[in-house]
Amino acid sequence: MKRTVRHLADGREIIYFDEEPHPRDARDTRDLPPVAASSEIRLDPLSGEWVAMAAHRQTRTYKPPADLCPLCPSKPGKPSEIPESGYDVVVFENRFPSFSQGVTGEPATVDDLGLVPTAPGRGRCEVVCFTSDHDGSFAGLPASRVRTVVDAWADRTAELSKVEGVEQVFPFENRGEEIGVTLSHPHGQIYGYPFVTPKTRRALDVARAYQERHGRPVLGDVLAAERKSGSRVIVEGEHWTAFVPPAARWPVHVLLVPHRQVPDLPALSSDERDDFADVYLRVLRRCDALYDRPLPYIAAWNQAPVRVDRELGWLHLELFSILRAKDKLKYLAGSESGMAVWINDATPEQIAERLRAAG
Incomplete structure (x- = not known):
């Protein structure tokens, strides 16, 4: 497997995992503003569990038509999150992350009352695309592609474990509208949480x-x-x-x-x-x-x-x-x-x- 690291127009990292060597030199031609994440975590004093607040995610992409899918390879006149014209497995930083390294602030308490601790939601969220085929599914992948996905999960787990403040790495896949999926392209996500989950x-x-x-x-x-x-x-x-x-x-x-x-x-x-x-x-x-x-x-x-x-x-x-x-x-x-x-x-x-x- 060949691993290639590149960057999108707004500076986010994108990593290609190819089963055969491919040059990955396509540029992201979009005019994107910097990612503006404002995540905060609060500790519920009644349960002892952290809860994340990520109001900036309200504007994330919601059920786009197939010809404007942001997870499909880029086409002439239709740039996407993946600048290349094709890929095997690709991972990139989420543009609407629940947790981000770019979040600023210091630990405090809600209303300065000392009862509910708060902290910046520092972590990392990534998107994993399992195939460039918009109409495919994980179940339809060949075993060799699943192995590539496993290697990508392992790679990202190891890398996110080195990120400052990340305490747990969680790869997952949501599939189907009934689950709440808003992008139908076969994909999953990886969360680098700033705490151990409940x-x-x-x-x-x-x-x-x-x-x-x-x-x-x-x-x-x-x-x-x-x-x-x-x-x-x-x-x-x-x-x-x-x-x-x-x-x-x-x-x-x-x-x-x-x-x-x-x-x-x-x-x-x-x-x-x-x-x-x-x-x-x-x-x-x-x-x-x-x-x-x-x-x-x-x-x-x-x-x-x-x-x-x-x-x-x-x-x-x-x-x-x-x-x-x-x-x-x-x-x-x-x-x-x-x-x-x-x-x-x-x-x-x-x-x-x-x-x-x-x-």
């Missing part, structure tokens, strides 16, 4: 308590139990197993877990990256066959934090969908949204059986 902190606390009590990683024991039972396993490879979690929250819910404990994507071996590509594509194609339509989903990488508790982390990918039938959505209503208590309309065993049958 979900990760809770998972680390659980992992620590389990390790102290049993002397083993909790996800390792869950993985071993799922492989032994097999009732919720969807796909099993040499280095990865995909299964429906035994307490699944979503109508479609799958974990992809490597058989070896590693903290993050850069720690994966070459063989593990290749095997992930095979296992993940088999899962995604079952997902799209489940209701005989493209499945809207979120695919979220759970990685160890950059600086703390890395020995407790066990990298895994969580994929879930709000689609509970071909034309019915699972809404997060009172119990889920109000109390964070999930109620699933199907058992994990039923979900696993449906996905296996869809294969």
Whole structure:
């Protein structure tokens, strides 16, 4: 793979990941003003969780027509975020970031009352385009392209981990309008958070308590139990197993877990990256066959934090969908949204059986 770094008209970094060497010398001809991010984070005194405020994102691009897609390669008279006329995988800084290195300010408190801490939302947000084909999908990629995407994720995780103030790196993909996607081109994002996220902190606390009590990683024991039972396993490879979690929250819910404990994507071996590509594509194609339509989903990488508790982390990918039938959505209503208590309309065993049958 060849990695080429260039810059867009407003100074943002763009990185090409090519499977074969290509010259990447096209210039961004747009007249762009500098990125103006004004992110702030506030610590909720009732939950102890950070909340990001990014009001500047209200003006971000929203559902453009296909011929004006900002993620497609540039064409004569139609420049886009990618100056080249084609690409394999490309990553660039988000023009409307939730977190940015350019944010100014100092830690303070709301209204100077000392109750609600605030700080600049310093971090980094990137966009990852998986293919130049506007009408493609991750499930339609060849395994070789998925491997390139994995290498790009690993590269960006390593680089963002070096960025001042970044405490956790989160690659993810949102797919489908039902999920809230505003750009239909196949793409994902990477957030470099200036704090350890609440979900990760809770998972680390659980992992620590389990390790102290049993002397083993909790996800390792869950993985071993799922492989032994097999009732919720969807796909099993040499280095990865995909299964429906035994307490699944979503109508479609799958974990992809490597058989070896590693903290993050850069720690994966070459063989593990290749095997992930095979296992993940088999899962995604079952997902799209489940209701005989493209499945809207979120695919979220759970990685160890950059600086703390890395020995407790066990990298895994969580994929879930709000689609509970071909034309019915699972809404997060009172119990889920109000109390964070999930109620699933199907058992994990039923979900696993449906996905296996869809294969």
